[in-house]
Amino acid sequence: MDDLPESSSKGTKRRRIDDSAADAATSSSLQDDLTFSDTLVALQIMRAQFPHIDKVSIQPFILKSQLYSSVKDRTQVDRELESLRRDKVLRLFKLNTGQDDHAIMFLDDYVKQIDQVFKRMEGKKEVEFEVFGWFKNYVLDSKLETGIEHEELCSLLSLGGKVKDSHISILINAGVIIRQLIDPNMYWFAIPNIGTILKGLAQGRNELISLLSRRRYKEMMLATLEKKRLRMSPLDMRFHLRDLIGSGHLRTDHTPSGLIIRVSKD
């Protein structure tokens, strides 16, 4: 990942990444790096910009709506995501925050996250933890979609050894697999420990939209907006802005004095 034209012009951003006390106040303006040319570049830069959250340890993930706001052509985004997914560079997860939300995580990060969960659980009980190893080796490798059927899961796990129901319960307790509400035989793949973050995501979205809706003209300059801090969400303003712009709730317009963010009505 070398200097691409996008990042090379953002001299301040390079320095900021090295700076350990990276904070929204010192980062370069979102206005400069709102859009990128390539999906993979966008993913990597957004992964680097993922906010550091104190109490929860979670690897960086990117929302699909953030990608849509960052790369101009949505069809190209979809197709590149699809080919990256097939190449097993990253994985897609369906989130339960109601809308058509998907989270993208690099495969290495996901494996790290599973390992972290595994380590914390390992302290409690000794039995039947080889299922995590089976999961990583067999299931993640062959099943690239966001959901999996019960029989298929069992058959893939049994490539490692004898599968019992308690194995599946361990996976569910760890948060790696979630049962689907509609179909009891299907599971979603999930990111463990992401619950508080998703709650913060939903609350942060509402807070940002209400912040703008309360204003008289339902708009605010981007420069002032990104300096505000959200009270209810551990994720930073830039994360939410990219997400809401990509999902269409907010619109950006160019004005002589910079970008302005408006609540879109349609």
Place this chain on the structure above:
Amino acid sequence: MHTWKQIRDREFGNLRPHRFSNRIKSRRLSDLQLSNHKDFLSPHKGALNSLQVDLTEGRYLLSAAADASVAVFDVQRPTEHEAGGLISKHRCLFVVDKQHQLAHKYAVSSAVWYPVDTGLFITGSFDHHINVWDTNTTQVVVNFKMPGKVYRTAMSPLATSHMLVAAATEDVQVRLCDVASGAFAHTLSGHRDGVMSVEWSTSSEWVLMTGGCDGAIRFWDIRRAGCFLVLDQSRTQLGRRPSVLKRSTVNKESNFKSSSAGQTTSAKLRVAQKKLPNGNGSRQVVVGRAPAKGPIKQRLHPGMLSTQDRATAHYGAVTGLKVTDDGSDSRLRLWDIESGCDTLVNFETVRLQTNKPIQLATSQDSTRVFVPCMRTVKAFDMWSGSTSATFRGHYECVNSCWFNEQDQELYTGGSDRQILVWSPPRLISDEMEEGIAEDQDSWSN
């Protein structure tokens, strides 16, 4: 000027006539706006649910509304002129409403012409009935009782050997009704929830596509029992399939609207040998042989929505296996019928109406698709997914739209009871040169 040069090229043989007409049509298509010369006076007192122009002549517009009324308009000849002949007003030729003896009692959800001629039309309504009407006498000829509310009816435009009306109702079975005999032919089971959209294939008179509230889109061959293909959103392909000696490998399917590719297609979808068990979303690839250009049909999907929508554009809810919890963002998807894969073209839609069927329209050469999105109609480029135009004019949700190929006009009907016409602007100077259509001087004889 540009046009004159093209006409001269055509005369000298430098430009093929077909390409000349395509260029004119696509230029007109990109200029669509609220018509400044044509208006329909809608007699409906309820939200418009469906619009269709007849396929044989392209002259009569059939509209169905929620107040149980059905009206027919003449698209080409206006009933009166206004503003000195510049604006043509089209009144309905007749309207069938609740006062009529055998009319529907509740909302009419779909009205389609008999594909062979305009002597018959078929209406389906929420009062569980499908009526076949004789146009000239406005009498009900045949009546079918369904087990649930009828969401859509469709007849195959290619059918030469059958006269079957496919009915999509809130019942899980799709029924085929025979107009000739007045009886039910058979039922197709496989959906797990109500069926909101149904469309016949434009390449084969035996293939039917249905979309259900359970999010599945199924392809049926009516000569067999059971569907042969269920579209699955996890099967994707990147873009159009490359054509190898055959053109247009991507077929898009529209649930109610199919735009034929301009050339007759003799592509027969050869059905896979195994019969799909019902309720199982396993994918069967259709072994298709498409020597000629396949028909382009577009299928729309709401990504995570379980209802299907649209008359022409229904969004099929998530297909195949996934059922979603909550309707939220609806999405449009383009499916390749031959391969059964999602082509991953992303149409930027924020919100689509999710509780009723809506009707999409596609332009004939399949470059544009017109989608009602709440109060606006958006025109997307079919292959890249970018919005090419947004039509704002309705006061309430737009329910259906229909694209008139011959004149490059778009008719949209909404919950505000209006039928709006969107056409390329007509220059006032043209009218002046031809002379005013009607010359009415009130003070001279």
